[in-house]
Amino acid sequence: MGLRSVGCDVLDVGMVPTPVLSFAVQHLHADGGVMVTGSHNPSGYNGFKTVLMGQTLYGEHVQNIYRRLRDQNFASGKVHGQLSQYGVLDAYVQRIVSDVRLAQPLHIGMDCGNGVTGIVAPELFRQLGCVVHGLYVEVDGRFPNHPADPTDEKNLQD
Numbered sequence: 001m002g003l004r005s006v007g008c009d010v011l012d013v014g015m016v017p018t019p020v021l022s023f024a025v026q027h028l029h030a031d032g033g034v035m036v037t038g039s040h041n042p043s044g045y046n047g048f049k050t051v052l053m054g055q056t057l058y059g060e061h062v063q064n065i066y067r068r069l070r071d072q073n074f075a076s077g078k079v080h081g082q083l084s085q086y087g088v089l090d091a092y093v094q095r096i097v098s099d100v101r102l103a104q105p106l107h108i109g110m111d112c113g114n115g116v117t118g119i120v121a122p123e124l125f126r127q128l129g130c131v132v133h134g135l136y137v138e139v140d141g142r143f144p145n146h147p148a149d150p151t152d153e154k155n156l157q158d
Contacts, residue, residue, distance in 0.1 A: 003034075007077020012085045015139070016092075017116045018049055023095065024088045025051050038115075038141065038148070089120055097127045106130045111158055113148035114140040 003010050013024045018037065025033040032052035038045065050057040050065075057065070068074055108130050112118035118137035125132050135158055136145045146155045 004081040004083060005077070006074060007079055007081050009081040010083045012083060013088050014085070015116055015119065016089065017120060020088060020092050020120065021049060022051060023092045024086070025054075027088055027091055027095075028086060093120065093124045093127055096124060100128060102128055102130070107133070109133045109135065110137070111135040111156070112137045113150070113155065114138060114143050114145060115148035 011024075011028050011030055013021070013028075016024065016035070018035065021033045021035045024030070032050070034051075035049045036046055037049050038047075048062075050062070106125075106129075108125055110122060110125070110132055112121060112134065114136045116139055118134070118139050122132045122134045122137055146158065149155055
């Protein structure tokens with residue numbers, strides 16, 4: 001059962017990194033946001049990042065949602081919600097660029113690990129005046145070069 005089928009309006013912001021979801025919720029004056037994410041999981045595994053009324057849901061909150069879905073304990077709308085699409089990447093970049101001033105231009109080596117960060121981070125830092133040397137900036141959910149998990153030092157070698 002989808003969000004629209006229970007009467008919620010959906011604002012689709014497309015494929016974005018997690019910080020952009022938080023920005024989009026505020027920028028679009030939404031009540032919350034949900035994204036499917038692989039996070040630092042191996043290829044083939046994913047999860048949800050959920051923001052509701054400005055708070056990230058985790059732990060027991062997620063378990064409560066699971067129980068309500070399992071038990072079908074939720075309101076159903078008689079009217080389907082609307083679907084609207086919004087591009088927020090440019091607004092995200094402009095918001096940061098309008099607020100950040102670097103003391104000097106930087107040369108940055110950036111390994112995006114074929115994750116979604118590659119669609120925004122290189123351009124964001126270029127607009128901040130940096131020279132970006134990108135590595136694995138093309139989004140590829142198979143992660144052909146190394147997992148996108150920066151907490152494992154093996155993934156930082158390239």
